[in-house]
Amino acid sequence: GTEGAGTDRPTPHGILKSLFGHETFRGQQEEIIRHVWQGGDAVVFAPTGGGKSLCYQVPGLLRPGMAIVVSPLIALMRDQVEALRQLGVRAAAYNSDLGEAEVQALRRAMLAGEIDLLYAAPERVALPSFVAFLQRMPIALIAIDEAHCVSQWGHDFRPEYLKLGELAESFPGVPRLALTATADPQTQRDLVHRLRLDDARIFISSFDRPNIRFSIEVKDNPKRQLLGFLQREHHGDSGIVYCLSRRKVEETAEWLAGQGLRALPYHAGMPTAVRQANQDAFLKEEGLVLVATIAFGMGIDKPDVRFVAHLDLPSSIEAYMQEAGRAGRDGLPANAILFYGLADMALRRRMIDDSGSPDEIKRVERAKLSALLGICETAECRRNALLRHFGEHREGPCGNCDTCLSPVESYDGTVPAQKALSAVYRTGQRFGIGHLIDLLQGSDSDKIRQWHHDRLPTFGVGRDLDKTEWQSVFRQLVARGALEVDHDAYGALRLAGEARAILKGEMKLMLRHDRRRKAGRAARPAA
Ligand code: ADP
Numbered sequence: 001g002t003e004g005a006g007t008d009r010p011t012p013h014g015i016l017k018s019l020f021g022h023e024t025f026r027g028q029q030e031e032i033i034r035h036v037w038q039g040g041d042a043v044v045f046a047p048t049g050g051g052k053s054l055c056y057q058v059p060g061l062l063r064p065g066m067a068i069v070v071s072p073l074i075a076l077m078r079d080q081v082e083a084l085r086q087l088g089v090r091a092a093a094y095n096s097d098l099g100e101a102e103v104q105a106l107r108r109a110m111l112a113g114e115i116d117l118l119y120a121a122p123e124r125v126a127l128p129s130f131v132a133f134l135q136r137m138p139i140a141l142i143a144i145d146e147a148h149c150v151s152q153w154g155h156d157f158r159p160e161y162l163k164l165g166e167l168a169e170s171f172p173g174v175p176r177l178a179l180t181a182t183a184d185p186q187t188q189r190d191l192v193h194r195l196r197l198d199d200a201r202i203f204i205s206s207f208d209r210p211n212i213r214f215s216i217e218v219k220d221n222p223k224r225q226l227l228g229f230l231q232r233e234h235h236g237d238s239g240i241v242y243c244l245s246r247r248k249v250e251e252t253a254e255w256l257a258g259q260g261l262r263a264l265p266y267h268a269g270m271p272t273a274v275r276q277a278n279q280d281a282f283l284k285e286e287g288l289v290l291v292a293t294i295a296f297g298m299g300i301d302k303p304d305v306r307f308v309a310h311l312d313l314p315s316s317i318e319a320y321m322q323e324a325g326r327a328g329r330d331g332l333p334a335n336a337i338l339f340y341g342l343a344d345m346a347l348r349r350r351m352i353d354d355s356g357s358p359d360e361i362k363r364v365e366r367a368k369l370s371a372l373l374g375i376c377e378t379a380e381c382r383r384n385a386l387l388r389h390f391g392e393h394r395e396g397p398c399g400n401c402d403t404c405l406s407p408v409e410s411y412d413g414t415v416p417a418q419k420a421l422s423a424v425y426r427t428g429q430r431f432g433i434g435h436l437i438d439l440l441q442g443s444d445s446d447k448i449r450q451w452h453h454d455r456l457p458t459f460g461v462g463r464d465l466d467k468t469e470w471q472s473v474f475r476q477l478v479a480r481g482a483l484e485v486d487h488d489a490y491g492a493l494r495l496a497g498e499a500r501a502i503l504k505g506e507m508k509l510m511l512r513h514d515r516r517r518k519a520g521r522a523a524r525p526a527a
């Protein structure tokens, strides 16, 4: 400041405007910033794109001393630090990228008070020697980004986060804030407790992204469905297509390019230079479709992504909201569309079973998966169903999701469900969906004759529904846990959960009628 004028003492608004070039704060930013500026602890739950970074950057600059920002990904750190330096902020990243000489130079700068924002990985901040070093200088605040990583309920548990709770004792009186875009109530409680932020003020923003239209479609011919969606709604737009595997990323990008779209692949198995070039092209050019694994996205700041499409099922609702949330950060209309089928459910289940995680975590992951499947199969407003998972209760249909825009009919599916379950039971729970449908429809296949299944009472009792309708019934039974796919036995279905109650007629089952969109001549069931 100059000559005691007092008027140009730094203020949150001053920094927002002069440094970051924004006119006004968004949502709860100003409240959070003032609270931390005054020395309070805070926990911030806000969706991706909600502007969480400013919540620690601004008070970090306002308070005396160096602010520490704990961030889990080196690439993300690098980008943030680079962007801050462009703005003239004295920011640095303390990570394994640095050579010995650079480390020494950075340590000298830190001790000399020449660094305002220091980014570091959680495993670094957990080191007693590093903590001891930080204790030699004034600390403005400690921000813990992606704080859901501390919880096993979060979709991205990282054990090194568990140590971060100890920072409460190592730096008494230093305000701490934890930030995350993941906030189902269980993760919220867990995070607050484990980071010892029980006395912190909690700021929860709505996770609603009203400008994003959510749609979920059953896979029939996914590439054609995707192409149709792009041609109908997103001519010349930028967007992201997520696939589960690297191979599928490459195939899909190639196929889209063959259809005349500008599409590029992105996954962790590509040469770094190519991957970086594709990311840069996506960020800079208009009208580019990036086909990616979930390796792409964390920390990516492209406001005009007009759509996010998932060709495979994500792992959880939280993961889905985070990935879909990369659409429409500029507030303009955007689409999030998800394609899924029975095979996806089975694959996700297998990934959990084969993960090698402790049983306790597998249980959590199975519960998360079934919550997502519940959203896929719901006949109610998708937005309401999604938000309820984050503890938010909206009244009335949103008017901007697929189920609101073209309501789904549901029907009393108790009898078809009983037929399907009894087909599974009578054949010894050893057969996959194709054979079971043959049995229900009374088809004269070799396999039916070989197993004498034409002698079963279930043979032919399901001629009233066609193949696609039966697939839908089976899928919905798997989604609600009444059937399980046994992947050790080539996709054989087994009774589970409510199956017995349904068979005994103890419960009524409402099922949804799948909407069917013509996917072109080559349409062929995929499940
Ligand atoms: P999050 O970390 O919550 O995902 P970011 O901090 O990356 O969100 O912010 C998302 C985008 O919103 C960035 O492009 C950022 O520059 C912009 N932004 C944040 N706060 C404001 C604001 N008050 N005014 C204008 N733009 C903002």
Ligand code: ZN
Binding pocket: 381, 382, 383, 384, 397, 398, 399, 400, 401, 402, 403, 404, 405
């Ligand atoms: Zn809706």
